[in-house]
Amino acid sequence: MTKSTVLKLNGLSKHFGPVIANDNVDLSLNKGEVLALLGENGAGKTTLMNMLFGHYLPDSGSIDVADEAGHLHPLPLGYPQVALASGVGMVHQHFTLAENISALDNITLGSEPLFALRRNRREARRKIEAIMAQSGLTAPLDTPVGRLSVGERQRVEILKALYRDARILVLDEPTAVLTPQEADTLFQNIRQMTDEGLSVIFISHKLREVLSFSDRIAVLRHGKKVGEMLTADADEKSIARMMVGADTPELAGSELTPGDPVLTMTDVSVPGRSKRDTLTGVNMTVRAHEILGIAGVSGNGQSGLANVIAGLTRPEQGLIRVDGVEITSPTPAKMVGAGVGRIPEDRHHEGIVGAMSVAENMVIERLNDPEVQSYGLLLREDIQDNAERLSKAYDVRGPGVDAPARLLSGGNIQKLILARVFDRSPRLILANQPTRGLDMGAAAEVGKRLLNARARGAGVVLISEDLDELLSLADRIVVIRDGELHEAPGRDREQIGLMMAGEPA
Amino acid sequence: MIRIEPRQTQSRAFTLGVPILSAVIALGFAAIPLLAAGANPITAYAEMFRGVFGSVFAFSEVLTRATPLIFTGLAAALAFRAKLWNIGAEGQLYLGAMAAVAIGSGVLDISGILLLPLIVLMGAAAGAAGMVAPTYLKTRFGADEVVTTLLLNFIILIFVQMMLEGPLKDPMGLGWPQSAPVLDQGMLPPLLDRMRVHSGLILALILAGLAQFMLARSVWGFRLRAVGENAAAARHAGINVNRSLFGVAILSGGLAGLAGVSEVAGLKGYLTADLSPGFGYTGIVVAMLAGLSPVGVVIAALFIASVFVGADSMSRAMGVSSFLADLVVSMSLLCVLVGGFVARYRIVRAGTTRAAS
Numbered sequence: 046m047t048k049s050t051v052l053k054l055n056g057l058s059k060h061f062g063p064v065i066a067n068d069n070v071d072l073s074l075n076k077g078e079v080l081a082l083l084g085e086n087g088a089g090k091t092t093l094m095n096m097l098f099g100h101y102l103p104d105s106g107s108i109d110v111a112d113e114a115g116h117l118h119p120l121p122l123g124y125p126q127v128a129l130a131s132g133v134g135m136v137h138q139h140f141t142l143a144e145n146i147s148a149l150d151n152i153t154l155g156s157e158p159l160f161a162l163r164r165n166r167r168e169a170r171r172k173i174e175a176i177m178a179q180s181g182l183t184a185p186l187d188t189p190v191g192r193l194s195v196g197e198r199q200r201v202e203i204l205k206a207l208y209r210d211a212r213i214l215v216l217d218e219p220t221a222v223l224t225p226q227e228a229d230t231l232f233q234n235i236r237q238m239t240d241e242g243l244s245v246i247f248i249s250h251k252l253r254e255v256l257s258f259s260d261r262i263a264v265l266r267h268g269k270k271v272g273e274m275l276t277a278d279a280d281e282k283s284i285a286r287m288m289v290g291a292d293t294p295e296l297a298g299s300e301l302t303p304g305d306p307v308l309t310m311t312d313v314s315v316p317g318r319s320k321r322d323t324l325t326g327v328n329m330t331v332r333a334h335e336i337l338g339i340a341g342v343s344g345n346g347q348s349g350l351a352n353v354i355a356g357l358t359r360p361e362q363g364l365i366r367v368d369g370v371e372i373t374s375p376t377p378a379k380m381v382g383a384g385v386g387r388i389p390e391d392r393h394h395e396g397i398v399g400a401m402s403v404a405e406n407m408v409i410e411r412l413n414d415p416e417v418q419s420y421g422l423l424l425r426e427d428i429q430d431n432a433e434r435l436s437k438a439y440d441v442r443g444p445g446v447d448a449p450a451r452l453l454s455g456g457n458i459q460k461l462i463l464a465r466v467f468d469r470s471p472r473l474i475l476a477n478q479p480t481r482g483l484d485m486g487a488a489a490e491v492g493k494r495l496l497n498a499r500a501r502g503a504g505v506v507l508i509s510e511d512l513d514e515l516l517s518l519a520d521r522i523v524v525i526r527d528g529e530l531h532e533a534p535g536r537d538r539e540q541i542g543l544m545m546a547g548e549p550a
Numbered sequence: 551m552i553r554i555e556p557r558q559t560q561s562r563a564f565t566l567g568v569p570i571l572s573a574v575i576a577l578g579f580a581a582i583p584l585l586a587a588g589a590n591p592i593t594a595y596a597e598m599f600r601g602v603f604g605s606v607f608a609f610s611e612v613l614t615r616a617t618p619l620i621f622t623g624l625a626a627a628l629a630f631r632a633k634l635w636n637i638g639a640e641g642q643l644y645l646g647a648m649a650a651v652a653i654g655s656g657v658l659d660i661s662g663i664l665l666l667p668l669i670v671l672m673g674a675a676a677g678a679a680g681m682v683a684p685t686y687l688k689t690r691f692g693a694d695e696v697v698t699t700l701l702l703n704f705i706i707l708i709f710v711q712m713m714l715e716g717p718l719k720d721p722m723g724l725g726w727p728q729s730a731p732v733l734d735q736g737m738l739p740p741l742l743d744r745m746r747v748h749s750g751l752i753l754a755l756i757l758a759g760l761a762q763f764m765l766a767r768s769v770w771g772f773r774l775r776a777v778g779e780n781a782a783a784a785r786h787a788g789i790n791v792n793r794s795l796f797g798v799a800i801l802s803g804g805l806a807g808l809a810g811v812s813e814v815a816g817l818k819g820y821l822t823a824d825l826s827p828g829f830g831y832t833g834i835v836v837a838m839l840a841g842l843s844p845v846g847v848v849i850a851a852l853f854i855a856s857v858f859v860g861a862d863s864m865s866r867a868m869g870v871s872s873f874l875a876d877l878v879v880s881m882s883l884l885c886v887l888v889g890g891f892v893a894r895y896r897i898v899r900a901g902t903t904r905a906a907s
Contacts, residue, residue, distance in 0.1 A: 355786065378788035387786070395786040400779040409776060409787040418769045425767070 049115045051076045051244045052097075052133075052213050057106035059092055062454070064484055066092040068268045069106070074213065076115070079235065079245045081259035081276070083252075083288055085342075085510055089268040090248045094215050098135045099125040110213070134206025135215040140198050144191035148184050149173065152205045169208075176207045179241060181234045196227035200234075207238075214238075216247040220254060221344070232258045250342045252281050252546045264288055285542035289512045297517045298496045304333030305369070307473045307504035308354070308385075313363030315349045315528075322349040322358070323528040331473065331504040336495060338519025339508040339530075342545050346528035347508050348390070351477040354506060355387045356380035368472050381410050386471030388462055390478045390508075392455070396462045399451030403443065404432035406450045407465050439464035440490075456487035463494055474498055474505045480514060492518055512538060568893050569839055569846075572885030573853060579885075580878045587870045594868050601863025602856040608863070610745040614817065616848075616855035617747075618643070618826070620754035621809035622833025623840060623847035624761055625677075629802035631765070631842050632778040634795055638684065638699030639806035640830025641706035642677035646807025647814045648710060649676035651718060651729040651821045654736035654814075662735030669736050669815055670753070670808065677807015678800040680706065685799040689792040703830065711823045720820065729821040738816035750812030754848075757805065761844035774798055806830060835883045841890070854879055 052074040059067040067089045074080050084090050095101045097108060102123040109117040110131045121127050142151050153169045170186065177183050184193065184200045193201065199219065206214055216235075220228040232254070235245055249255050255262060255276070262279055264272045264287040272287040308331040317323035321344040331337045341347055352358040353365070356377040365372045367383040380387070389395035397406045408417045408428050416427055432446035441460045443453040450461060459479070466474065476495060480488035495505050495518060509515050515522055522533040524544040533541050581591035602612055622639040629636035649672045658665060680702065687693035711727065713719075720730040738748045765771035776784040777794045785791050809829055814821050836854055840846030861875030 356788075357786065376788070376790075377786055378790070381788050389786055394780070395782050398776045398780040398783045401775060405772065405776075409772075409783075409789075412769050412772060412789070421769050422767055423769060423772060 049076050049111065050074070050117065051111040051115075053109040053117060054093070054097065055107045055109070057093065057096055057103045057108070059089075059096060059101060059103050061482075062484070064482055065268045067096070067103075070265070070268075070270050072263055072270065074244050074246060076111075076244055077239045077242055078261060079239055079247065079259045081255040081262045082246055082248045082265065083250070083255060083262060083284065084265035085250075085288060085512065088265040088288075090265055091217060092268075093265070094135065094217060094246070094248065096122070097128065097215065098133060099123050099128040113212070129209055129211075132210060132212035133215070134209060134211025134213065136199070136202045136206060136217065136219065138217040138219075138221060140202055142190045142198060142201060145189055147187050148190055148193065148197075148201045148204075149186040151190050151201055152186075152208050154205075156209055173204060173208060176204060180204075180207065180238045182207075196223055196231075199223065199231070203234075207243075212243060214243055214245045216245065218248050218250070220249065220251065228254065250546060252284055252543075255284070256281065281543060281546075282539060285546065286539050289538045289542040296520075297492065298336070298499060298520070301334040301500065301520075303335040303520070304502065306330050306332050306366070307368050308506065309364075309366045310353070311364040311366075313353060313360045313365065315353060315358055315360050317346075317349050317358075317528075320344055320527065321346065322352060324349040324353065324360070325528040327363070327528075327530050329523070329530060331506055333472075333502045333504055334499055335521065336499050336505040336507055336519045338515035338522040339506065339525050340512060340515050340522055340533065340541055340545055341510070341525035343510055345526050347477070347525055349528060350506075350525065351390060351475060351508055354380070354385065354473075354475045355389070356385070384469075384472035386466035386469060386474045386503075388459075388466055388474070388476040388479045390481070392458050392462055393451075397450040397458055400449055402432075402447050403436070403441065403450050403453065403461060404428050404446040406461060407432050407435055407446075410465060411469070435464040435468055439467075456483050459483060459487060459491065463491065467494055467498060470501070470503075471498070472503055474503055475508075476505060477508045478510065479507070480509070480511065488514075512541060568889035569841065569850070569886050572839075572889045573882045575885045576878055576881035579881045580874060583874065583877060584870060589868045589870050594864050594870065597867045598857075598860035598864040601860040601867075604863075606742075607745060608859070610742055610747040612852065612855045612859045613747045613751055614745075615859055616851040617751045617754050617816065618809040618813050618829040619832055619836050619851035619855055620751075620758060620848055621805050621812060622829050623836030623851050624754075624758055624833075624844055625802045625805035625809070625830075626834045626837035627840060627842045627844060627847050628761060628765075628774075628798055628805070630778075630837055632774050632795060632798045633781070634685070634688075634798055634802070635696045636681065636684075636699050636799065636802045636806075637696055637834065638680060638702050638830070639802075639809070639833045640826060640828065641699070641703035642680040642803045642806035643810040643813070643826050643830050644706050644710045645676040645680045645803075645810065646673035647810030647821050647825055648713060648718070649673045649807070650736075650811045650814045651732060654732035655720075655730035655820070656733060659733065660735075665733065665736045666738070666815070669732070670811055673811030673815075674804035674807045677805070677810065678803040680807070681799040681803030685796055689795055707823065710821070714821065714823055718821065727823060731820045732815050736815060737819065738812065746817060748812070748816035750808075750816035753808070753812070757808075758844045758848050765844065770797065806833070809833070832879070835879060838883060839886050853882075857882075 050073050054070060054072040057067055057070045070093055082090050092101060096103045108120040108122065110120045110133065111117050120131055149170060152173055173186065182200045182204055184197045184204065190198060190201060219231060223231065239245060256279065259276045261275055262284060263270055266288065310327055310329040313324060313327045315324040324346050339347065353360055356375040356379055359374055365375060367385060370383060372379060372383060408431060411417055418424060429446065436446055439460045441457050441464060443457050453461065479491045499505055507519055516536055522541060524531045524533050524541060526547060531544055533544060584591045584594050601608055603609060622643065625639045626636060650669045653672050654669045684695045684698040687698055688695045714727040714729060718729045720728055738750045741747045741749055773789050773794045776789055777791050781791050813825055818825060832854060836847055836850045839850035857878045858875045861872050865872035
């Protein structure tokens with residue numbers, strides 16, 4: 046059976062400053078097809094879908110969408126309303142529902158005139174019930190969304206898209222929040238809908254569900270489409286290889302013998318509020334002259350691990366030693382005092398106080414030092430000199446050390462943080478996604494600084510979702526999954542990719 | 551479609567000009583009800599001006615009126631800097647006033663060199679005590695301090711009324727619900743002969759200057775600013791956010807308590823339940839007009855005090871309601887808030903420019 050094309054993305058590119066999010070991506074979708082869009086975090090999947098949905102304006106490229114008769118028409122770019130009207134519906138990973146009103150009202154919200162005299166709820170209900178019968182997606186319509194389960198909420202989101210007559214449905218990691226049973230039901234429902242002519246793009250990390258459920262697979266890496274195949278021809282190994290790349294990069298650092306442990310974690314557990322900050326029985330040792338890479342799909346406990354090392358979370362149980370000294374009830378100040386330098390994941394939110402000056406941000410971690418204050422008063426000249434010196438040494442460029450730090454570009458904010466961290470010659474460095482969102486030059490600078498610190502004798506914990514970065518910098522790689530660490534057997538990308546995706550090694 | 555984007559840079563002239571322009575616009579708006587009341591706005595404002603600058607006495611009244619507003623304005627400005635929304639200055643003012651009369655009205659008959667500082671200290675301590683529970687509830691359980699401090703105001707006011715009918719009631723007060731007067735040696739000395747302006751003003755000015763200096767120059771001020779601007783980054787950098795919040799809460803409450811001390815021991819001499827015509831709430835307006843700057847608080851307090859005093863005099867001369875003062879004050883606050891928004895953001899037509907992200 047030949048299927049007609051309902052959607053074509055032609056050469057879409059999008060840059061955010063110097064960062065390339067999508068580079069000349071072509072993609073097509075056939076009627077009644079389930080296309081899985083795969084890729085590591087930051088591969089550009091969400092950006093691509095946001096361009097389709099009109100949230101972002103592509104730098105170049107075009108999109109064609111079929112009308113009801115099946116004829117392709119170019120889609121005006123940058124208008125979510127137009128995308129909706131053309132039959133493109135999107136279900137975001139984070140739901141966009143109003144919790145205090147009923148499912149019915151959530152579904153109809155926005156598709157009704159704002160100032161209608163009376164709402165035709167009966168007709169709306171009839172239409173929704175028809176959709177539910179057809180698709181098998183059911184949700185209690187009169188219950189406030191706040192009281193629905195996560196699975197029900199997701200169904201409401203999908204119903205919302207279908208209510209708007211979506212012919213193309215984009216699901217951004219739909220199973221991330223679901224139990225396996227809920228996920229299975231969802232897939233059955235989607236099958237039922239595609240039999241009725243709906244076309245689906247779904248974004249996922251999970252190889253197994255992609256293989257069992259999609260018709261075709263497209264893989265993005267570093268913003269480019271690196272492969273496309275029919276699911277029938279694919280297996281886990283071939284997809285994993287496509288996702289993470291074929292060749293293993295050279296180790297960038299020179300051969301060094303690891304020294305004494307600078308960080309040991311013994312049986313550390315953190316009961317987090319969600320999967321992303323939960324740790325279960327983590328054992329880990331980082332030695333001097335060693336970079337330990339933490340690989341993993343995002344949200345698998347990386348935040349929990351980083352928060353413990355940064356001193357932000359107190360583990361429920363377990364032992365932490367920095368440089369041989371046990372840290373009881375860690376706090377950020379204690380960790381800094383023990384010689385831990387922290388490069389936070391979210392540099393704008395946790396790394397700097399944007400409204401305060403560059404100079405102030407450079408001393409914010411050492412307000413008690415005699416070089417910074419005397420009798421509780423700030424030594425403004427010394428703080429100024431320190432900032433001038435660090436700006437020069439770390440090439441922090443911007444409107445000057447007195448300017449608010451938020452005026453710096455992302456790369457320069459990161460350099461500010463690097464300056465603050467490395468200037469104190471820390472024994473242990475926690476680098477959480479240190480190159481995310483940086484351009485090539487700034488990213489290379491971060492890598493160089495980490496290697497220098499390693500040569501000097503520091504231990505480094507490098508948390509990254511970029512396997513290339515880990516393979517080129519880390520002496521040893523462990524995979525974090527569901528809050529547990531698993532030692533990776535060597536530097537085999539395929540193996541690591543499979544471990545990240547939850548397949549037994 | 552229009553949308554709103556933050557401005558990349560704020561011009562300094564803009565930041566300074568906005569409050570002044572807002573005040574002028576507010577006076578312009580207030581001319582409408584004046585016209586409606588049948589008064590000529592120009593004569594009315596001239597009368598108002600005379601009521602403020604017409605004589606030494608007139609201006610001394612402005613200073614008297616501004617004194618508690620400087621205290622409560624500082625209380626709000628410091629707390630708001632740390633994003634601690636203390637709306638309870640009114641209650642803390644009464645706590646301070648209560649402490650002042652409790653100590654100053656004869657329990658301790660000691661010389662003024664000792665009694666006055668003791669009254670000031672205990673008044674501040676009482677105000678500070680009013681912030682302990684709300685701050686604890688905020689830091690420990692995340693209870694919204696806007697609600698807790700606001701509701702405490704009413705509790706404290708009723709408590710004051712109870713005390714004025716009970717232990718603090720003046721036995722010589724002919725049955726009026728008022729406290730016994732503060733002893734002469736416990737009073738804040740007046741600054742000018744036959745005028746009501748008192749040395750509480752000097753204390754207020756010193757504290758404003760000190761607050762300004764400490765905010766900009768001290769490690770304490772650094773921590774406070776960091777916590778207020780980005781608590782997550784402050785915490786990550788090793789600043790004890792809760793301790794900073796407690797510190798500023800105590801200070802804020804203490805300053806509000808001093809407003810009560812200054813009214814009782816500087817002006818009235820005794821405590822009644824209508825000691826404050828909302829100085830605590832007006833202090834919030836003062837702080838906002840001042841852009842949360844301590845020195846700005848002094849200027850804003852003088853402005854608001856002039857409006858009130860001037861409007862009183864205008865209402866006597868022109869026969870219009872003195873509630874006009876409230877109108878001008880609220881108008882200027884609205885204008886400043888709108889003006890501040892305009893200073894921070896710009897409105898862009900969607901589709902003409904697009905942000906990179």
